[in-house]
Amino acid sequence: MLVTPTTHGQQIEHELSSGWQCLRADVAAKSKDRKWMAPGAPIPGSMPAIVPGTVLTTLLHNGKVPDPFFGFNITRIPDIYESGRAMYTYWFVKDLEEKVSGNEHVFLRLRGVNYACEVYLNGHRVDEGRVEGMYLRHSFDITKFLSKNGRDRLAILVEPPYHVGRPNGGQGGDGTIARNVTNQYVAGWDWIQPIPDRNTGIWDKVMIEKVKGTDIEDVHIITHVVGRRSATDTAQAPATIDIHPTLYNPAATAISGFLSYHIDGTTMQMPVSLPPGRSTIVMPSCTMKHPRLWWPNGMGGQPLYGLNVQFINANGTPGDEERYRVGIREITTSWNTHTQSREIYVNGQRMFVKGTNRILSDAMLRFSPDRYDAEVRYHRDMNVNMIRVWGGGITERPEFYNACDRYGLLVFQDLWASGDCNGRWYDPTKKDDTVTRRTYPDDHSLWLASAADQIVMLRNHPSLALWCGGNEIRPPADILSTLRDSLLPALDGGRYFFEYSNHDSMSLHAHDGPYTIQPDTYFWQHRSWAFNSEVGSIGMGDITSLRRFMPEEHLVPPHYDADKKKWVADTMWKFHKYCSYDSAIEAYGHPDDAAQFARLAQLVNYNQYRALMEGIRSHMWDWYTGVMVWKTQNPWTALVGQMYDVYLDPNACLFGMRIGARPLHIMYDPIGRRIMVANDGHTDQMVTMSWGLSRGAKLGQEASIGRQDMVLVVPADTCVPALSIAAEVAEYERSGAFLSLGLKCADSTQDEENTYWLPDSRGSYRWLQDLMPAAMLMHVYAWTPGKGILELTIDMDPGGIAFFTHISLVDKKTKKRILPVFCDDNYFTMIGGRKTIKVAYTSQEGIEPVICIDGFNTGKRYVEIQNEVPKELRK
Structure with missing residues (x-):
């Protein structure tokens, strides 16, 4: 009944x-x-x-x-x-x-x-x-x-x-x-x-x-996906959902009624009698015949089902009702004996982890669903598939996880311990010795109660993939044993648990880091941990970002002190935790002021994170099963390790990371001087690969060897060498050159262009200063007027070069940036032809947006938005 x-x-x-x-x-x-x-x-x-x-x-x-x-x-x-x-x-x-x-x-x-x-x-x-x-x-x-x-x-x-x-x-x-x-x-x-x-x-x-009678406090939702699946399958084999609600009866006597759930047209109901206090009910499982599976970013879509759980009193009057969003997926792990590291499987498919580290959104804990959405969307746009939430901060909020559910970002959630405070190593700045610090916190029962509560709060999110006891150190022994052997099996037995963030069960041998700027070639030839929880570098923003938190008198670029034989930065830069770029910027020429320094820093930013991701991917499944970049953001106005600032303004790190982590990606190996192609997908890809070398002379005329095309089949889940261009590069790079790589495939959404600027024989990029001003014809159209989606179209003459062009959206009157803004490309280089870039933003009353173009050799200009799209540009 x-x-x-x-x-x-x-x-x-x-x-x-x-x-x-x-x-x-x-x-x-x-x-x-x-x-x-x-x-x-x-x-x-x-x-x-x-x-x-x-x-x-x-x-x-x-x-x-x-x-x-x-x-x-x-x-x-x-x-x-x-x-x-x-x-x-x-x-x-x-x-x-x-x-x-x-x-x-x-x-x-x-x-x-x-x-x-x-x-x-x-x-x-x-x-x-x-x-x-x-x-x-x-x-x-x-x-x-x-x-x-x-x-x-x-x-x-x-x-x-x-x-x-x-x-x-x-x-x-x-x-x-x-x-x-x-x-x-x-x-x-x-x-x-x-x-x-x-x-x-x-x-x-x-x-x-407010509830009438019984309160549904929590529902544990467990999804089972058996076998190896593919996101391209139109009819999936069945999946199973287990639903275990916990109800609270505040009355002094038992309450009888019916407990039901409804999902995707299926309703299950059972009679229950609830004694005073809390009761956990195991309801009949639900079999989904043709489920729409949830996949991480880059592997497939993220469909979410609505699930309603309701208590109905015996007389038919309704009691409490709770609603959830369910993603059907199963995450498993295995040990890769070749790399000696952990590897992750989603719905039976192996996933190379392209991850990042996160502290928390804001140091004053000013969180909102919109801010969380913007931050996670930036990560989606970077083409990463996992975010680690660092253990010296918070257990992230459900709104963060909701955004990760929508955008397909798996989460590696640390709990609250960190080697720095909890005694992993001796530290003279600490009040207590390492032995004492390893017993922190004072109240172990509170720590465990908090962990149990947070596990229950977050466990239903499909994005939650891994639990971790702490950052670079395991919790105290009694906490660890209870957490590992009792709490997690009882409350959330379906997820892998790392005792700490670089535990041996994650990866053996090698090392973490580095955390400072490296030559771009470093990431191609130096081997770190096979599943590295932290590797990162620099990340300051441009001059607009700096001016948000620095007075003009402190906008002084760092300089080299020959007497002290070191780089010296302004005291305020140091106060805001500046991470030195050293001589990397000097390779482009000495900056005259902070604005020029910050502009050149974006060139270094872009190359550093593109090289990091490309170098690691070139060794996927040989040296590595995954990597997590330290880190994507700061909760304060810091000048270190960020893809976007605390005001949600992206810098070039984000776009270097974005292209280096593309699921189907063509890239240049600077060590072997060859072209390689990476394919993260489930299926083999037949691609048409093109490349060309060009040199920009003082008058802007190009000397070029011409583009060369070839067809290549790239197996699924691999990174393969495609072509050696060592002789051609050796000839062209003596005086510096542009290397342009292109990729086209049956799925045009995966087409890409990837342009490198190669140093001359002295390791200098100063040849870029000789580029002629770029002539660009630009139009911006509102494809959906009032909906915050624009498309910028740029046309250039075949011989023209527009190098490292940055676009931003600004208020027409004040010229202040509108944030957040999402561009499907930025800090881009064009060598002739046409380029289109989609720009998404949230419309704000009283603000008329215009596009600001500011490139290395384009100058700054503003392009107003037209509401009618010409027929020749419509798709």
């Missing part, structure tokens, strides 16, 4: 994200009667608060502190180590209007408070003891504390971490921040200054949920 509810589900949920006030606890303590806790009562000394957010976010919002991202400002804000915890201990207050009827229950959900809190409603203590830990979620049944007239006041006292750490310049300061179960970067790292309030605050969502 199928019982249909008489009405729709009765779950009512909303976020408390506005109307908050806050006041310092020591100020509130002066009012001993706490009359301000009553609904509607005045709150002396309060100010508007940002929730979700941190104390620092609120202080900045109210103009109490300067922007900590600009200049030296963060040093002007009292650090908690010097000021004491009281300075950042705050009450957060919010008025509510919640009425209940019948058997309705109202739950208060806290998704993240840092670090300890007490919760009051209308002056009554709601929690049954001190609530602690940054990551542990909390749920309170506040029904009995609600007033009858529906006017209530919520007050939450938030205290900072107990051990705030001394920010002495070490990684994680003196290390004692790790005695808490909180993020460790806040005491300072080599890519960020210490955060004064240590991220104290209600940093994640506060929710109110």
Whole structure:
């Protein structure tokens, strides 16, 4: 018998994200009667608060502190180590209007408070003891504390971490921040200054949920995909979904009813009797006959099914209902005995890991679904397929995982330990010795409870691929054994677990890094870990990016001090963690100012990350099973290791990475002086390969050997040599040359062009200074007016060269950049012909966008948008 509810589900949920006030606890303590806790009562000394957010976010919002991202400002804000915890201990207050009827229950959900809190409603203590830990979620049944007239006041006292750490310049300061179960970067790292309030605050969502009777707290969704599948199969073999809901009965007696789920036209229902408290129900499995499988980026699509789970009371009235998005896929791993490293399989297909590392979005924890979407989309556009979430920060939020689900980014999620703070090695900046630090945190049970909670929160996301105990160190032995042997098998038995981020079960031998700039040839001939969790380099932005956080007087390029025999950078550059480019920029000519330095840095950025990805891919399945680049972004205005800045402005690293990681990719091997083609796909590819060498003379006339074409079959999941061009390159590169590679295949969406600028016999690129100005005819059309999708068309004469051209979208009036913007190519080089580039952005009221073109030899110009596309340009 199928019982249909008489009405729709009765779950009512909303976020408390506005109307908050806050006041310092020591100020509130002066009012001993706490009359301000009553609904509607005045709150002396309060100010508007940002929730979700941190104390620092609120202080900045109210103009109490300067922007900590600009200049030296963060040093002007009292650090908690010097000021004491009281300075950042705050009450957060919010008025509510919640009425209940019948058997309705109202739950208060806290998704993240840092670090300890007490919760009051209308002056009554709601929690049954001190609530602690940054990551542990909390749920309170506040029904009995609600007033009858529906006017209530919520007050939450938030205290900072107990051990705030001394920010002495070490990684994680003196290390004692790790005695808490909180993020460790806040005491300072080599890519960020210490955060004064240590991220104290209600940093994640506060929710109110109303349910009639039974509350569906969590549903564990497990998908099974047997055998080796292909994304090109039009009719997949069946897949299975297991669904295990956990329900909470807040009543004193048992509740009977029906539990059902609905997915893709299939409904399953079963009778249940729920005793008081929590019950986990194993429901009948669902077999999907022709499932649409979920694949990582570059391997296939990311279809998501809607799943509704509902409790129906015995009398037919609806109870709680929860909705999920389900991606059907199965991830497995195996040990590659040749590389001696772990390899990843998705739906039975082997996947070469092209990954990146991530810290967190913003150092003040200002997160939003739109920001997460933009950041993950940038990663999708880089053609990577995995993101590692570093263990000195947070467990990423469900909104981040939602974006990864949409864009096909697998996630390697570290938990909260880091070798720097937790005693992997001796460090004179640390307060305690290595043995003591290896026992951090102080409260192991809190760490484990938090881990269990976060596993449950994230385990249903198809993008979640791997768990990891910590960054470069395993957690303490008792935590590790419980996590590995009990928690993960019980709560999420389907994912592989690494004890730490460079554990032997991930890769044997070799080394991680490097973390600084290298010759482009380095990545082709030096072997690192076979599955390297961290390898990276430089990554500063252009002058527009620098001006967002540096005063003009500090925009001075680094220079070489002959007496000291080293490169010297401005103090503010050092403060913002500048990673030296050394002589790499000088190879293009000495920059006259910071603008020119930043422009030349983009050339180095592009080449460095293209070479990194190409060099590693040239040895796929021989030296490597995967790599994760350190790192794609900074949560602060740092000048090291980033593909885009904290304001979401991409630099050339992103586009060098993008082309080097393309699933079907043609590339130049500078060691063997040959052309190679990589194919990450499931099927062999027949391609037409072309190449040409050209030299730009002072008058702009090209000497060229002409393009040469050949047909090549590239097997699936390989990187193969295609053609030696050693003799031709040797002749042309004496004075510097452009090498243009092209690839065409049956699937035109995979066609590509890849242009290199080769140094002369002295290793110099100064020959580029002799390029004649480029003559370009440009048009920008709004293909979908008002929808934020533009197409830029550029035409050039056959002999013309437009080198390393950058496009941005700016406001026509102010010329300020519109961010984020997504381009399917940028920092590009054209040697004659036509090029089209799609530009996507979010339309903003009152802003008229125009395209800004600024290339190495194009000058800066602005191109206005036309709304009507000529017929000859329509596809």
